Amino acid sequence: MGGSTWNSSDWDSFSAKTNTQSTAQVFTQRGMPPHLNPLGVRMRESRDSAANPESHALVVGVDVTGSMGKLADALVRKGLGVLVEELLARRPVKNPHIMCMGVGDANGDSAPLQVTQFEADIRIAEQLSEIWLEGKGGGNGGESYHLAWYFAARHTSIDCFEKRKKKGYLFTVGDENCHKVLSRSQVKRVFGEDIERDLTSEELLTMASRSYHVFHLLVEESGTYDSNVKANWTKLLGERALPLSDHTKLAELIVSTIQVNEGASVADAVKSWSGDTSVVVARGLNGLKPAGAAGTGLVRF
Known part of the structure; x- marks a missing residue:
């Protein structure tokens, strides 16, 4: 998928409509749409095309449990436009292909993972608005962000990596811990697959990181977020666990994270924004270094 190009006028029309609507009017689903269900999906593909000759895969998985439905809402109203248009203007990567995910809790949610196609045009926003904001989760100390890692590792095929050995980008966004284990029964229920044993979050991270x-962007505004959540994510991801002090700026932080990871300095990335946005980006980028830089404390897969 992803054979078309972004048109700013399409976004302007889409945004003009959503900005006059409530969250319930934008996100009208009352159950998971079949085309977003990962059950039985063999592969989501990001392929080069005449319109996107050097496609680059980008996955954004937002928590849709409890109050975190505001993340998808912020993206669909403004964030996606910022994300795509700033990536196209700044060009840290070429021809972005974007997949959105809704992430919940595999321990009890009816739809713990929802996945769009990789797209390069307004269909990114249209498919995001079809995600069901289930709004459950909570009460067990975590969410199933590692479902996004499993799907990316096992069920995506991306030309940027397969043809050019350039890794895609995978961002999850939320305020909770990541559950430590993805069980065999959960994999069977969510994906319809039989695996030999349970998988730890560390194993799933290694799989996706190939x-x-x-x-992961840590939403600091939530009452669920605390120092223990931060410590657990830092232990798992190191400097790639990024604090997000304002959820409405998640697109800007993603853009500058990609910039820095592709070689730009943190100082230059921060200076490229103004006002409150630069403050949010500066806090988020924290000690981030480009991929492969020495002294990061991370294993680069």
């Missing part, structure tokens, strides 16, 4: 640069 073809993706993996990051």
Whole structure:
């Protein structure tokens, strides 16, 4: 997928409509749409095309449990436009192909993972608005962000890596811990697959990291977020666990994270934004270094 190009006028029309609507009017689903269900999906593909000759895969998985539905809402109203248009203007990577995910809790949610196609045009926003904001989760100390890692590792095929050995980007966004284990029964229920044993979050991260640069944005505004959540994510991801002090700026932080990971300095990335945005980006980038830089404390897959 992803054979078309971004048109700013299409986004302007889409945004003009959503900005006059409530969250319930934008996200009208009352159950998981079949085309977003990962059950039985063999592969989501990001392929080069005449319109996108050097496609680069980008996955954004947002928590849709409890109050975190505001993340998808912020993206669909403004964030996606910022994300795509700033990536196209700054060009840290060429021809972005974007997949959105809704992430919940495999321990109890009916739809713990929802996945769009990789797209390069307004269909990114259209498919995001079809995600079901289930709004459950909570009460067990974590969410199943590692479902996004499993799907990316096992069920995506991306030309940027397969043809050019350039890893895609995978961002999850939320305020909770990542559950430590993805069980065999959960994999069977969510994906319809039989695996030999349970998988730890560390194993799933390693799997996804073979073809993706993996990051997590920690939403600091939530009452669920605390120092223990930060410590657990830092232990798992190191500097790639990025604090997000304002959820409405998640697109800007993603853009500059990609810039820095592709070689730009943190100082230059921060200076490229103004006002409150630069403050949020500066806090988020924290000690981030480009991929392969020495002294990061991370194993680069």
